[in-house]
Amino acid sequence: TAGATVALTGRSGRRASEVAAELPGAVGIELDVQDESSVAKAVDEAWSRLGGIDMLVNNAGIGMRTVNPRFMTHSQGFWEVPADGFRAVIETNLTGYFLVAREVTLRMLAAGGGRVVNISVSESTMHRAGFVPYGPSRAGSEALSRIMAADLRDTGVTVNVLLPGGATVTGMLPLDAVPEGRKFLEPEVMGPPIVWLASDDAAGVHDERIVAAEFERWLRDRNGRR
Ligand SMILES: NC(=O)c1ccc[n+]([C@@H]2O[C@H](COP(=O)([O-])OP(=O)(O)OC[C@H]3O[C@@H](n4cnc5c(N)ncnc54)[C@H](O)[C@@H]3O)[C@@H](O)[C@H]2O)c1
Numbered sequence: 001t002a003g004a005t006v007a008l009t010g011r012s013g014r015r016a017s018e019v020a021a022e023l024p025g026a027v028g029i030e031l032d033v034q035d036e037s038s039v040a041k042a043v044d045e046a047w048s049r050l051g052g053i054d055m056l057v058n059n060a061g062i063g064m065r066t067v068n069p070r071f072m073t074h075s076q077g078f079w080e081v082p083a084d085g086f087r088a089v090i091e092t093n094l095t096g097y098f099l100v101a102r103e104v105t106l107r108m109l110a111a112g113g114g115r116v117v118n119i120s121v122s123e124s125t126m127h128r129a130g131f132v133p134y135g136p137s138r139a140g141s142e143a144l145s146r147i148m149a150a151d152l153r154d155t156g157v158t159v160n161v162l163l164p165g166g167a168t169v170t171g172m173l174p175l176d177a178v179p180e181g182r183k184f185l186e187p188e189v190m191g192p193p194i195v196w197l198a199s200d201d202a203a204g205v206h207d208e209r210i211v212a213a214e215f216e217r218w219l220r221d222r223n224g225r226r
């Protein structure tokens, strides 16, 4: 947790609390990002248990595999995708980012500032065959991020996009499902840029798109430009 107090969220409050118990300074909170009243309740709880929220990381996401394991290989044409699966992925990955960001941003604006980080995917994922509806959901959340950044310019609330920069071995993409020939990364690659985005050094960083696998180089270039 890098010295921060962190609210970990998940649809199972019990599971979130179990994971939080293993980390210093973490609390577990139940949150279903698809459900507006759950979002309001969770943000309320996080705000009061943490004494405010300095940074939101929008990270919840599902792929079509969550809806139906046969879609893991991403070999389906869009015409084979069931409407309920399409809706479930958009509701979680796009509407979910919007609902949580809206709730947290309202409070950050009232408090005078804050930071939002929306986790995304490589650009290629947004137009690769077999990636309906996951690609459109993340293309949508990137557009959402850019517009949020424009809306929030000069308010003290910053918005940035962070992506791993390759397939990452997680619950969504277990090792045995990483497509052959694809670069794959460990989830820890996301740690340093997240910690940096929360730091004083990143206070003025706004509307950036940071690739975690290239973070060190990106930071060197940025420092060189300043
Ligand atoms: N794994 C990859 O290769 C990869 C690559 C690029 C980007 N991403 C992005 O990284 C983020 C995290 O994905 P991951 O790979 O760690 O997958 P993951 O399945 O391990 O984690 C996603 C989390 O979202 C939670 N979640 C799902 N629906 C939810 C809901 N309705 N409410 C609250 N929580 C919900 C899940 O419980 C899970 O803990 C996603 O936004 C994904 O798009 C993943």
Ligand SMILES: O=C(O)[C@H](O)[C@@H](O)[C@H](O)[C@H](O)CO
Pocket: 063, 120, 121, 122, 123, 125, 134, 163, 164, 165, 166, 167, 168, 172, 173
């Ligand atoms: O480069 C990327 O951003 C990743 O490869 C993604 O496309 C993941 O594989 C996807 O999030 C899981 O299906």
